[in-house]
Amino acid sequence: MSFPDRKETEVRRMLEGPHPALPPDLAGRAAERGRRMLHRHQVARTIGWLLLLAAVVAFGVWAAIVEPWAAPPPTDTTPPLEGW
Amino acid sequence: MVRKRRAARDGRRAREFEAFVAGAGGRLLHAATLLTGEPTGDTEAAERLLTAALARTYARWDRLRGEDPYDHTRRTLAALFAHRGHRYRRPRGGTLARLTPQERLVLVLRLYEGVAEEQTAAALGLPVERVRAICTRAVTVMRSAAPRRGTTGTRPSAGTRPSAGTSPSAGTPPSTGGRAATGAAGAGAGTGAGAGTGTGAGTGTGAGAGTGAGAGAAP
Numbered sequence: 001m002s003f004p005d006r007k008e009t010e011v012r013r014m015l016e017g018p019h020p021a022l023p024p025d026l027a028g029r030a031a032e033r034g035r036r037m038l039h040r041h042q043v044a045r046t047i048g049w050l051l052l053l054a055a056v057v058a059f060g061v062w063a064a065i066v067e068p069w070a071a072p073p074p075t076d077t078t079p080p081l082e083g084w
Numbered sequence: 085m086v087r088k089r090r091a092a093r094d095g096r097r098a099r100e101f102e103a104f105v106a107g108a109g110g111r112l113l114h115a116a117t118l119l120t121g122e123p124t125g126d127t128e129a130a131e132r133l134l135t136a137a138l139a140r141t142y143a144r145w146d147r148l149r150g151e152d153p154y155d156h157t158r159r160t161l162a163a164l165f166a167h168r169g170h171r172y173r174r175p176r177g178g179t180l181a182r183l184t185p186q187e188r189l190v191l192v193l194r195l196y197e198g199v200a201e202e203q204t205a206a207a208l209g210l211p212v213e214r215v216r217a218i219c220t221r222a223v224t225v226m227r228s229a230a231p232r233r234g235t236t237g238t239r240p241s242a243g244t245r246p247s248a249g250t251s252p253s254a255g256t257p258p259s260t261g262g263r264a265a266t267g268a269a270g271a272g273a274g275t276g277a278g279a280g281t282g283t284g285a286g287t288g289t290g291a292g293a294g295t296g297a298g299a300g301a302a303p
Contacts, residue, residue, distance in 0.1 A: 027105035034142025
């Protein structure tokens with residue numbers, strides 16, 4: 001077709017040289033490494049969930065003990081108004 | 085019961101993955117070899133790169149959701165190579181040994197794998213014009229490095245790269261007429277290996293390695 005296409009085809013042919021032989025154990029090695037990676041991810045995820053759970057439980061316990069929603073008792077420190 | 089289901093899933097994943105590697109592994113390894121710039125006989129770094137990419141694909145296998153595992157592996161391979169590109173700067177005598185790692189990456193993605201310019205640019209985080217410019221430059225270097233029909237000895241652009249000047253085994257592979265393509269590959273491997281080892285060890289060992297690589301790549 002056009003000029004650049006012919007050049008690219010030439011280089012493409014150059015790239016399609018002799019193929020290296022695939023080692024027979026490459027798939028097994030990659031799978032083993034991927035399995036370890038997967039396992040690591042699962043462990044990290046489990047730890048994350050456990051941490052979240054622990055945080056929720058701790059907050060619940062603290063809230064049950066302190067009861068921060070309870071209003072403080074009314075104070076009587078306001079100076080009395082007299083002399084009107 | 086959960087354990088049984090997980091074991092079944094692991095087995096199915098392992099089978100599918102093995103079939104995938106058996107089918108696509110050769111092509112992926114060739115792409116990795118082109119990236120690392122190694123000769124066909126010695127693909128250690130390429131195997132390491134491909135194993136890392138394939139392991140990531142394996143770890144993601146259950147969550148690919150219809151995505152082509154080949155695409156995923158290729159993208160991971162490109163990302164890993166871009167990340168570790170500085171390790172492969174030293175020429176090792178492969179077909180693309182005279183290009184920089186970035187030029188190799190663009191050339192392999194664009195021409196060998198046939199990825200579109202826009203996708204290549206997105207994968208590498210470069211503007212499309214830059215990808216086009218790198219590709220054009222790499223094509224020019226490759227064509228100037230390849231010998232013209234029949235004349236293996238004289239190279240038109242011996243001054244573009246300093247490694248092309250000293251080549252003890254430029255005329256070793258016999259290229260006669262119809263075998264121009266294999267002759268070109270052999271000459272490329274010979275010059276790259278000769279220059280690479282020659283700087284480290286000396287002239288005698290450089291010449292020995294050069295002829296060895298050239299003879300290995302010629303048939």
